[in-house]
Amino acid sequence: MMIARNGLTFIVLSLIFISALQAESKLSKLNPFSKDPRVESRKYQRKSLSSPEAIILLFGKQSGKVDPISAKQILNTHIELKRFDKNALPSIISRKFEEKVYEKETVSVDDFETLITEFYAGEIKKILENKDVQKKRIDQFKEKKVYTFEYGKGKSYSITADDLELLFNSSFFYVPYFDTFNFNQKIIKKKVKKGDIKTEIKEMKKGEVTLSGGVVWYQILIDGQKNVSVSFITHTRDSIKEVRTFDMYTEDDVVQSSLTNEAINQWSANIAHKTKSISQFKLVGRIEESDNYDYKVTVPINAGIQLNHYYWLMEESENQGTVSSKKVGLGFINKIEAYAKTDSDYSYIKQVYGKKDALSSWIKEEPTRGVDFRIGMIKKSGFEIDSNDSLVEGEFTFSNTITDAWSLMIGASLDISPYVKKSQVYFDIDASFNFVTLEDNEGGIPYMLDYYVGFHRAYWIKKFGISPFLMMGQHIFYIDEAGTFTHFQMDNTTIKYGVSLEKMIKPRWLLELSFYSTLGLGKPRVHYKTDFSSGDFKTDYSKLNWTGLTLGIKTIQ
Numbered sequence: 001m002m003i004a005r006n007g008l009t010f011i012v013l014s015l016i017f018i019s020a021l022q023a024e025s026k027l028s029k030l031n032p033f034s035k036d037p038r039v040e041s042r043k044y045q046r047k048s049l050s051s052p053e054a055i056i057l058l059f060g061k062q063s064g065k066v067d068p069i070s071a072k073q074i075l076n077t078h079i080e081l082k083r084f085d086k087n088a089l090p091s092i093i094s095r096k097f098e099e100k101v102y103e104k105e106t107v108s109v110d111d112f113e114t115l116i117t118e119f120y121a122g123e124i125k126k127i128l129e130n131k132d133v134q135k136k137r138i139d140q141f142k143e144k145k146v147y148t149f150e151y152g153k154g155k156s157y158s159i160t161a162d163d164l165e166l167l168f169n170s171s172f173f174y175v176p177y178f179d180t181f182n183f184n185q186k187i188i189k190k191k192v193k194k195g196d197i198k199t200e201i202k203e204m205k206k207g208e209v210t211l212s213g214g215v216v217w218y219q220i221l222i223d224g225q226k227n228v229s230v231s232f233i234t235h236t237r238d239s240i241k242e243v244r245t246f247d248m249y250t251e252d253d254v255v256q257s258s259l260t261n262e263a264i265n266q267w268s269a270n271i272a273h274k275t276k277s278i279s280q281f282k283l284v285g286r287i288e289e290s291d292n293y294d295y296k297v298t299v300p301i302n303a304g305i306q307l308n309h310y311y312w313l314m315e316e317s318e319n320q321g322t323v324s325s326k327k328v329g330l331g332f333i334n335k336i337e338a339y340a341k342t343d344s345d346y347s348y349i350k351q352v353y354g355k356k357d358a359l360s361s362w363i364k365e366e367p368t369r370g371v372d373f374r375i376g377m378i379k380k381s382g383f384e385i386d387s388n389d390s391l392v393e394g395e396f397t398f399s400n401t402i403t404d405a406w407s408l409m410i411g412a413s414l415d416i417s418p419y420v421k422k423s424q425v426y427f428d429i430d431a432s433f434n435f436v437t438l439e440d441n442e443g444g445i446p447y448m449l450d451y452y453v454g455f456h457r458a459y460w461i462k463k464f465g466i467s468p469f470l471m472m473g474q475h476i477f478y479i480d481e482a483g484t485f486t487h488f489q490m491d492n493t494t495i496k497y498g499v500s501l502e503k504m505i506k507p508r509w510l511l512e513l514s515f516y517s518t519l520g521l522g523k524p525r526v527h528y529k530t531d532f533s534s535g536d537f538k539t540d541y542s543k544l545n546w547t548g549l550t551l552g553i554k555t556i557q
Contacts, residue, residue: 042286042362044303048085048171050124050220053094055213056101056177065256066181066264074264075176078272079215082304083283087127087171093119112175112216113230121228124171124220171220172233172280176271178213180239183256190245205246209259212239215271217278234278238270276367283365285347287313290360293351293462295331297363300345301338307417308424309333310368310508310556311349313360329354330366330507334423334460350423350460353504366507369557370415374512376552378407378432385436385477385490386541392528397479397488398438398446405448407432409550413456424458428471436477444479444488452496465502465510472496475518475544487529492544494518500550508556517547 054068055075080086097119101107127133185207192202214237221229242263246255275281285299295313299305313329335348349363381404390397411430417423431451438446454471472495479488498516505511524544527536 042284043298044083044284044300045170046083046085046300046303047281048087048127049080050087050089050120050171050173052097052175053091054098056098056107056175057181058107058177058179058213059181065183066178066260071178071264072176074261075268075271078265078268079174079275081272081276082302083281087124089120089123089127093123109216109232109235113218113232116173116175116218117228117230120173121220121230124173125222125226125228128171128222129226169219169221173218173220173230175216175218176213177216178211180210180212181260182208182210183260184208185252185255187248188245203248205248205250205252205255207244207246207255207259209242209256209263210240211242211260211263211267212237213267214238215275219280233280236271236274236278238267238274240267240270242266273367273369276365282367283311285311285363287360287362288346293331293356293460295349295351295360295363297347297349298345299347299363301336301347305333305336305347307333307336307421308370308415310366311363312366313349313351313354313358314362314364315358315360316362325362327354327364328358328360329356330504332423352460352463352465353507368508370418371557372413372415372426372554373557374409374411374413374430374552374554376409376512376550378409378548378550380405380407380432380546380548383475383546384541384543386539388541389490389524389526389539390488392488392526393530393533396440397444399440400438402436402438405434405436407434407448407450409552422457424460424465424467426456426458427453428456428469429453430471438479444481446477446479449476449478450474450494454496456500458502463503465500467500467502467514468498469500469514469516470495470497475520475524477544486531487527487534489527490524490539490542490544491527492520492522492524494520494545498548502554510554510556512550512552512554514550514552515548516550518545520545 051072053072055066055071057066057068097115100115100119101111104111185205188204188206189201190204192200214235216235217233219231219233221231223229240263242259244259244262246258283299283303283305285297287295287297289296297311310330310332312327313331314325315328316323316325318324329351330353331349331351333347334350337346383403385402387396387399387401409430409432411428413426413428415425416427417425429452431449433447433449436446436448438444450473452471452473454469454473456467456469458465458467460466472493475492475494477490480486496516496518498514500512500514502510502512520543522538524539524542525536526539528534
């Protein structure tokens with residue numbers, strides 16, 4: 001009866017949910033997508049990158065604690081994305097560049113630009129003028145597909161002036177630097193769990209590293225007369241703080257180097273993500289076919305396209321000879337033909353936001369990190385925390401029975417689609433928490449906590465996502481320091497299964513409604529500790545299974 005009532009509630013709320021979404025669809029016409037005034041390419045052209053061999057250190061007395069060459073190697077593993085080629089330059093040029101930088105008391109964007117022109121621009125020009133390099137790189141962005149006989153008849157793949165212009169303007173240079181680095185360490189006392197209940201106080205080392213820096217980006221320009229110039233593009237920055245505890249026997253140098261490498265690695269990952277958001281580096285492609293919410297697109301597989309990556313659907317218009325583009329929808333890659341061991345560059349996008357009837361002609365990347373976060377409220381019912389199971393040493397810890405609760409839920413999902421080669425597959429972790437009101441409880445703080453790990457896969461019908469999920473976790477009812485009790489806990493290992501319905505209400509923000517049930521593996525157990533004894537036993541009356549109805553918000557990061 002309880003499950004049927006909850007199921008009816010779920011259906012009613014679902015109808016309200018869908019009605020609200022239909023209203024949102026009408027309102028979206030009042031909020032048109034912002035226009036992009038630039039004329040943008042419909043086909044991604046690979047870019048080539050150059051940079052010094054070491055990160056520039058612009059901080060003072062602690063500079064010896066960072067190895068600039070090792071730090072640059074860590075950055076390379078993140079920033080050398082598949083969409084880029086690399087211009088290999090002589091090491092001696094990098095050393096001369098760095099020497100000139102360190103001769104200056106302060107360094108600016110203009111200073112970097114002058115030094116790049118002096119040391120690097122000519123060498124990059126030599127690389128781009130190499131005939132083998134020209135043929136290899138120009139072949140990557142020349143149109144190779146022949147769609148009709150007339151289109152292909154007499155078409156030449158020789159290098160033209162337009163080809164050279166594209167190639168000569170596809171080279172970029174970046175200067176990475178750190179301007180802040182601090183390492184601190186101190187001895188702390190920390191509670192460490194020993195066994196199921198006991199804890200002990202232990203001395204440990206606590207290390208902390210703070211690191212900040214950025215990357216200054218420039219474009220190498222070569223005109224028709226082969227004159228070389230350097231143009232500033234953008235400046236990306238990020239700051240990181242890493243804190244961790246270590247055993248007392250850990251050497252100080254190990255503490256410092258471990259935290260420094262972790263900080264540099266995280267800083268590099270953040271910089272790489274921001275690099276993908278730079279306009280010149282975003283992946284783009286043509287829309288070849290469309291069918292309602294499905295689009296067939298071309299993005300080179302060797303540029304790093306992956307399942308579940310998001311793209312804007314772009315519509316072009318012309319006004320008095322000026323071409324402009326605007327965003328009219330958002331979708332994700334749900335199929336890549338190359339995964340089927342073909343030579344095709346075709347991929348498929350499922351639209352989940354925006355107007356279906358827009359005249360989209362090309363797509364532009366919307367970089368994400370592959371992690372979703374969600375928060376919401378859960379109505380739990382069907383469980384039973386019975387006071388008869390609180391009888392310990394002749395005393396009841398509380399006197400009432402709890403059968404329902406409202407809980408705060410938080411969760412995160414990691415996109416694993418690129419690894420399993422199936423779209424919309426996620427690894428999930430979530431938890432919920434709520435306080436509980438007890439009768440005759442002697443001053444304890446009672447609460448309920450549950451946490452889960454598992455998987456879900458989303459299936460999209462039009463612009464609605466339906467996601468069955470399966471998880472395993474733990475349900476816990478806990479009272480801390482009640483009367484003679486210093487610890488009272490009831491817990492049960494459970495399986496959680498259900499389905500969620502979601503709808504994107506604005507770009508990268510979704511409204512989510514889910515219904516689920518849990519199944520306990522055996523009876524709950526009670527663990528207790530008093531001033532006089534400790535122990536555990538199986539419950540006779542309580543059950544920690546429940547059904548849940550969740551309403552929440554999810555954001556795609």
